[in-house]
Amino acid sequence: MEPIIALEDVSFTYKINEDSSVPVLKNVSFSIYPGEYVAIIGHNGSGKSTLSKHFNGLLTPSSGDVWVQGHNTKDESKKLDIRKTVGMVFQHPDNQIVATIVEEDVAFGLENIGVPRAEMKHRIDEALEVVKMSEFRKRPPHHLSGGQKQRVAIAGVLAMQPDCIVFDESTSMLDTFGRNEVLQAIRKMNKMGMTIITVTHRMSEAAEAGRIIVVEDGKIVMDGNPREIFKHKQVLMDLQLDVxxxxxxxxxxxxxxxxxxxxxxxxxxxxxxxxxxxxxxxxxxx
Ligand SMILES: Nc1ncnc2c1ncn2[C@@H]1O[C@H](COP(=O)(O)OP(=O)(O)O)[C@@H](O)[C@H]1O
Ligand SMILES: [Mg+2]
Incomplete structure (x- = not known):
């Protein structure tokens, strides 16, 4: 099977100015395959968000390559294809909601890529259904709970019909109830065949994935199924992680x-x- 995302010897350095820079990713290589559910864990500042932004070309490597369905993320002419293939959901739902009515918010991305009206309605219906927000479609998003807002943000990404969605700490601002709502939606999307990559500091969430990648100081230190990974309790504790x-x-x-x-x-x-x-x-x- 062809990978959906492949990283080949990726290093990345933030350039602050002429004489200062922050090296973050260091020679990272791995592939993610269609239908996988992958959790990325690592303590604060280990490079998880920087890594995630490489999955859809929000950042491109300082050296090495990232391939998304065979397209190099450095290829400007493929940028839109890549963004359509890999969607991203971030930590703060408020920063991702742009419209004043739920269904308009979900429509926003579709308008930008010129999806025809009739098709748009169908996609919005479907996306809101998956995240169980159909009954809120005429409501203003700012009246919703955190979990509901985050589900609207997910619907917006889902409506673009990506093959893969990356969640960067997308449940960390939510209470237990909101978190469970979002996790349910994630599970459902994975069952529908979508590739899921989730960055989380909650080990119980990582345990739900089929594969865990552990990041430390911009390098991959473990990569395996959760049962294998969580056997290494001491290694995880040394990395300031938990089981x-x-x-x-x-x-x-x-x-x-x-x-x-x-x-x-x-x-x-x-x-x-x-x-x-x-x-x-x-x-x-x-
Ligand atoms: N825009 C930026 N400019 C400079 N340094 C950054 C920037 N974003 C992140 N960093 C630095 O890169 C390192 C990794 O950050 P990040 O990828 O956000 O880690 P994580 O998501 O695991 O907390 C940290 O040292 C952080 O301070
Ligand atoms: Mg982060």
Whole structure:
């Protein structure tokens, strides 16, 4: 399978002025394939946002190349194609909402790329449906909750029908309820076949992905499935990262009850394990 995004030996330095610059990305290479759900984790300042902005050409490498569906992000003539292929959702929903009515906001990007009226209506309906915001279509966005606003921002990106959406800490400003609403929409989009890349500092969110990439000082230090990654608790702690709360709990229970698995990362696994072990133990007692 061809990758949707491929990074080849990418380095990136912010040029502040003539004599000062900040090197951030250092010889980064990896590929992301269609339909993947990838979480990028790393502590503050490790280079996650800089990396994310390379996925759709918002930034281009100082050296090395980024390919999006085979197009080099440095190729000016492909810029629009690349932006259509990879959409981005940022941290603050307020900065991404431009119109005074929800449906107009979702329409904004479509108008810019000249989508015909009839097609536009269809795409807006569909996008609002996916994020469960259809009933709010005539409302002013500034009256919505954070989670609802972020879902409107997602609908705006979704209406552009990208193959991949990048979420840069898109749930970090939301309360638990809003975060769950957005996560549900993300899961649904991935099930529909969309490639998802999510930057997060919440390990429980990263645990939902199929693959985790760990960034430290502009380099990739781990890349694997969540169960593998979260086994390296000490390495993560040294990187000022954590393991999901579920893994911490499982570890504690395992130390008391050895048959209780310590390799759990998701809530439903924890619940299943509690049921399994309590059944086994009640069997032992009779
Ligand atoms: N526009 C910029 N100009 C100069 N330095 C920047 C800029 N944006 C980010 N940086 C620096 O690049 C490094 C990585 O930042 P960033 O990619 O935002 O990391 P993260 O998203 O992991 O917190 C930090 O040291 C940050 O200060
Ligand atoms: Mg960031």
């Amino acid at each position: 999901p709360a579920v893994s911490q709990m499982a570890d504690i229970v395992h130390s008391q009850i050895p048959m209780f698995s310590k390799e759990l990362i998701q809530e439903d696994e924890l619940i299943n394990e509690v049921n399994r072990v309590s059944k086994a133990r009640s069997g032992e007692m009779v």
